[in-house]
Amino acid sequence: MSTLDLSRWQFGITTVYHFIFVPLTIGLSLLVACLQTAWLVRKDPAYLRLTKFFGGLFLINFAVGVVTGIVLEFQFGMNWSAYSKFVGDVFGAPLAMEGLLAFFMESTFLGLWIFGWNKLSPRLHLATIWLAAIGTSLSAYFILAANAWMQHPVGYRVNPVTHRAELTSIVALLTNSTALASWPHVFFASLLITGAVVIAAAAWHLRRPGEQAGADRALFRRVLRLGLSITLAAAIATAVTGDVQARLMDSQQPMKMAAAEALYNTESPASFSLFTIGSLSGNQELWSIRVPYLLSLIATLDPHGTVKGINNVERAYVTKYGPGDYKPYIPVTYWSFRLMIGFGLLAGLLALIGLWLTRRRREIPRSSWFYRIAIWGVVLPYLGTTSGWIFTEMGRQPWTVFGVLKTQQSVSPGVTPSSVIISMAVFTLLYAGIAVVAGRLAVRHIKAGVPADSETGTPDVQLPVFSY
Amino acid sequence: MSLAAFWFVIIAVLWIGYFILEGFDFGVGILLPVLGRDNASRRLMINAIGPVWDGNEVWLLTAGGATFAAFPLWYASLFSGFYLALLLILAALILRNVAFEFRGKVDDRRWRACWDAAIFAGSLVPALLWGVAFANIVRGVPLNAAHVYTGNLLTLLNWYGLLGGLVTLSLFTLHGAIFLALKTDGPLRERARRLAVAIALAAVPLAAAFLAVSQVGHGKPWTDVTAALAAVALLAGTAAAFRGREGWAFLGTAATLLLAVVTLFGDLYPHVLPSSTAARYGLTVANASSSHYTLTVMTWVALVFTPVVLAYQGWTYWVFRKRLTHADLGDQVTPEATGSTGGTGEPGTTAATVGR
Numbered sequence: 110m111s112t113l114d115l116s117r118w119q120f121g122i123t124t125v126y127h128f129i130f131v132p133l134t135i136g137l138s139l140l141v142a143c144l145q146t147a148w149l150v151r152k153d154p155a156y157l158r159l160t161k162f163f164g165g166l167f168l169i170n171f172a173v174g175v176v177t178g179i180v181l182e183f184q185f186g187m188n189w190s191a192y193s194k195f196v197g198d199v200f201g202a203p204l205a206m207e208g209l210l211a212f213f214m215e216s217t218f219l220g221l222w223i224f225g226w227n228k229l230s231p232r233l234h235l236a237t238i239w240l241a242a243i244g245t246s247l248s249a250y251f252i253l254a255a256n257a258w259m260q261h262p263v264g265y266r267v268n269p270v271t272h273r274a275e276l277t278s279i280v281a282l283l284t285n286s287t288a289l290a291s292w293p294h295v296f297f298a299s300l301l302i303t304g305a306v307v308i309a310a311a312a313w314h315l316r317r318p319g320e321q322a323g324a325d326r327a328l329f330r331r332v333l334r335l336g337l338s339i340t341l342a343a344a345i346a347t348a349v350t351g352d353v354q355a356r357l358m359d360s361q362q363p364m365k366m367a368a369a370e371a372l373y374n375t376e377s378p379a380s381f382s383l384f385t386i387g388s389l390s391g392n393q394e395l396w397s398i399r400v401p402y403l404l405s406l407i408a409t410l411d412p413h414g415t416v417k418g419i420n421n422v423e424r425a426y427v428t429k430y431g432p433g434d435y436k437p438y439i440p441v442t443y444w445s446f447r448l449m450i451g452f453g454l455l456a457g458l459l460a461l462i463g464l465w466l467t468r469r470r471r472e473i474p475r476s477s478w479f480y481r482i483a484i485w486g487v488v489l490p491y492l493g494t495t496s497g498w499i500f501t502e503m504g505r506q507p508w509t510v511f512g513v514l515k516t517q518q519s520v521s522p523g524v525t526p527s528s529v530i531i532s533m534a535v536f537t538l539l540y541a542g543i544a545v546v547a548g549r550l551a552v553r554h555i556k557a558g559v560p561a562d563s564e565t566g567t568p569d570v571q572l573p574v575f576s577y
Numbered sequence: 578m579s580l581a582a583f584w585f586v587i588i589a590v591l592w593i594g595y596f597i598l599e600g601f602d603f604g605v606g607i608l609l610p611v612l613g614r615d616n617a618s619r620r621l622m623i624n625a626i627g628p629v630w631d632g633n634e635v636w637l638l639t640a641g642g643a644t645f646a647a648f649p650l651w652y653a654s655l656f657s658g659f660y661l662a663l664l665l666i667l668a669a670l671i672l673r674n675v676a677f678e679f680r681g682k683v684d685d686r687r688w689r690a691c692w693d694a695a696i697f698a699g700s701l702v703p704a705l706l707w708g709v710a711f712a713n714i715v716r717g718v719p720l721n722a723a724h725v726y727t728g729n730l731l732t733l734l735n736w737y738g739l740l741g742g743l744v745t746l747s748l749f750t751l752h753g754a755i756f757l758a759l760k761t762d763g764p765l766r767e768r769a770r771r772l773a774v775a776i777a778l779a780a781v782p783l784a785a786a787f788l789a790v791s792q793v794g795h796g797k798p799w800t801d802v803t804a805a806l807a808a809v810a811l812l813a814g815t816a817a818a819f820r821g822r823e824g825w826a827f828l829g830t831a832a833t834l835l836l837a838v839v840t841l842f843g844d845l846y847p848h849v850l851p852s853s854t855a856a857r858y859g860l861t862v863a864n865a866s867s868s869h870y871t872l873t874v875m876t877w878v879a880l881v882f883t884p885v886v887l888a889y890q891g892w893t894y895w896v897f898r899k900r901l902t903h904a905d906l907g908d909q910v911t912p913e914a915t916g917s918t919g920g921t922g923e924p925g926t927t928a929a930t931v932g933r
Contacts, residue, residue, distance in 0.1 A: 172679070197650075206878055208643070214886075275870065522725050532664045536668075553683075
């Protein structure tokens with residue numbers, strides 16, 4: 110394999126892995142901040158116990174999210190130096206701002222929160238977790254603004270002398286319609302994951318025999334309802350914001366929209382296929398289940414709207430950008446688009462069923478199938494966000510910066526394939542090991558249950574969870 | 578001063594912040610197997626840097642981001658050229674950071690020993706390699722006409738690069754030992770202070786030799802002055818450590834790191850990455866920088882937000898200014914210590930208890 114292919118695989122592996130940890134960091138920091146606020150307002154010790162319970166889980170997750178993020182920042186220069194050289198003037202700005210405005214805030218105040226329980230006044234201590242949570246979400250905005258520029262470049266010009274992109278408007282870059290649409294989608298998807306984790310944790314405890322779950326049974330029933338509500342609300346919001354993105358995509362990247370449906374020829378109205386068996390290489394569809402009008406509705410809000418086909422867009426691009434192949438790899442875009450939507454909807458459906466089963470203080474029997482599904486259901490939104498990123502990044506191909514710079518022109522000219530093989534092996538092995546350890550620690554932490562009142566009642570001594 | 582030159586200064590400032598701050602937490606990690614004789618003292622060491630190491634590391638991320646934004650060509654040539662060296666640094670940082678978070682999560686001796694080893698190696702490797710990297714940047718590396726690095730990992734491991742590596746390694750270790758003497762109490766404080774003086778015996782000649790060679794090869798009149806001041810600060814810091822004045826000692830090693838980075842960046846200017854193949858292939862502040870507009874925007878962002886960051890990071894150090902004792906961690910070092918568990922404790926009594 111060439112340096113290009115290897116670097117693409119490495120970027121894919123490290124990015125997908127990074128984003129396993131990011132959403133839970135975004136969601137749990139907010140959940141913990143809300144729980145701690147509730148404790149200060151209502152003085153109910155149960156809220157403090159939950160703050161510490163989810164806080165511990167948050168820290169295990171946060172550690173991995175941070176270290177895998179450093180790899181991504183370095184990787185642009187290491188593996189994609191031609192890209193970095195070309196876009197640095199534009200793309201570097203949001204990354205540098207992320208460091209200075211968001212990441213400093215996130216890590217400094219998190220350090221204060223972990224170690225400041227006995228050193229800060231309760232209100233000041235509460236402020237630190239809120240600042241860390243705000244820093245986390247702000248950080249996501251800058252990164253998404255950088256990514257949005259790759260999907261829909263604005264506020265720049267290409268200097269004819271240096272052949273490099275130059276920033277002409279930072280305001281345009283930071284208010285890119287693509288960034289404004291993708292941040293809420295990513296934010297709500299993060300809450301969806303957080304809700305599913307909360308549900309799974311509660312379900313595991315509620316399934317235990319009565320004497321073991323003990324007094325915390327009532328607490329976990331409340332936690333379960335909380336998780337179910339977060340998940341359902343987040344699923345609806347993720348769907349709505351995703352829908353907004355779909356229409357933007359149709360106007361900004363019509364090829365991606367067509368590739369999402371594997372729609373080869375322009376149709377109006379266009380139907381949406383739930384499932385297709387087609388020839389992988391060819392433009393031939395053998396068998397499919399279709400919903401009439403749906404694709405037109407998603408792409409244009411009009412059931413009779415026109416959706417451009419891959420072949421039509423390809424002809425237009427050849428005229429505009431010169432001879433070449435402008436199609437992404439269709440099987441990946443087609444299936445990742447469906448899996449993203451499908452997994453997200455299943456997570457929402459699970460929450461809806463759960464809320465129905467627990468309506469008006471009803472109890473779900475301990476042996477219920479629902480708990481078993483709810484525990485394993487935690488993987489659904491993770492698979493959804495992973496599919497979503499694979500879709501949006503693979504759907505942009507063959508471009509790194511849509512319409513401006515191709516992926517094959519972006520790779521580092523001086524890096525040998527053997528170097529990338531070494532780095533990919535190191536990252537993959539290291540990440541796999543860390544995933545196993547972090548996963549086990551998280552499960553162990555959840556199984557240990559909510560810290561007892563006595564543990565949280567002695568403010569003099571730092572809890573083991575909150576020191577190293 | 579041009580905006581590009583101003584950003585060269587900003588990036589130097591970010592590296593100074595990174596070396597002074599993460600320098601001591603690397604040092605603490607390196608000294609973990611040396612000074613941490615039992616789990617209680619190892620916990621004390623790790624918790625002394627606990628609230629701050631993560632914020633310290635953001636200086637590196639911001640330095641990387643700022644280089645990307647202000648000098649895209651420098652970022653591109655440097656990061657792709659130093660590919661395997663950076664891979665080693667990244668792998669080390671990953672292991673070290675998860676180790677801090679994971680080590681206390683399972684109460685098992687072998688588990689902790691594993692993560693202690695990761696903290697040690699994860700601190701040692703970057704402490705060495707940052708020096709190797711900076712020495713090579715000053716010295717110049719093989720770059721072709723397209724500013725693409727044409728060497729390999731071994732190219733970087735020349736004697737000047739390795740000397741630079743030993744300098745950062747010994748300076749960070751010294752800085753870390755003094756930090757521990759400043760932030761802990763009891764026997765650990767005393768052992769850290771005495772070890773600091775011993776490390777200085779290696780750090781002083783190494784740093785002096787490296788700065789002298791750098792000045793002979795790449796020096797300017799004004800950087801001769803900063804290099805000499807760096808040596809003075811190092812000697813003064815060592816003397817303060819010897820006399821038990823830990824605060825002054827810490828200021829001394831911090832000033833040494835500051836002046837050493839100023840000297841290296843001063844020697845480098847106006848280049849950012851000289852080419853050893855042909856001088857004209859090298860990258861300079863002028864030919865590697867971003868457009869005027871980007872630099873203007875980033876200047877405003879930096880001028881507004883850097884003071885804010887400095888203020889809240891400074892406040893963090895103020896909040897955790899007290900010496901850390903076993904009592905703070907709720908560690909029951911001996912059965913007698915149980916009674917003194919709680920609050921910040923009396924440093925004197927705790928020290929006596931631990932000493933038994």
